[in-house]
Amino acid sequence: DVKVTQSSRYLVKRTGEKVFLECVQDMDHENMFWYRQDPGLGLRLIYFSYDVKMKEKGDIPEGYSVSREKKERFSLILESASTNQTSMYLCASSVWPAHTQYFGPGTRLTVL
């Protein structure tokens, strides 16, 4: 079975802190994605990556950056956390050319 893990289930940070959210998949998938999920807004794509060191902006990249140094790991970085980044963050992966995405359990981030 595909396993996607995220570094934390719950995280509390202060405004202005630099925040790292880590995602690891164990199935050698080429594609990895970061979403945020907010009530009433559904899932919105922040960034995705289709190969090591490659990244593409999604629908809401502002305030975020990503890093993919190894195929299995995709990191989401909040350079200077703000309260409007309080959200559930979901990581997913998929293998090309299939379209099914496998999700991690999510990280609920609170920025105070």
Add this chain to the structure above:
Amino acid sequence: SQQGEEDPQALSIQEGENATMNCSYKTSINNLQWYRQNSGRGLVHLILIRSNEREKHSGRLRVTLDTSKKSSSLLITASRAADTASYFCATDISYSGAGSYQLTFGKGTKLSVIP
């Protein structure tokens, strides 16, 4: 960006009844998928239907796709309390730069199955 929209937003039924959820989308798609999310957890893929398919079954799930109306429905038969979750449709758009793609998710239908 294009987006699937689920209907209804919330649905409450008794155990044993059937549950039907609908999804509408705006532009042509390659595939449409349905995902399930238990409260506070990640999404789990349920079923994928291709644009040239009209109906697909998987266990107690039945999905239909009407590309002329740009809509899909998910039917869960003989529902169980364990089916209580949010259900999302997702449509794909191709990212031609690398042969990859993006999924666009709807806002979901929250299903409650009462024992």
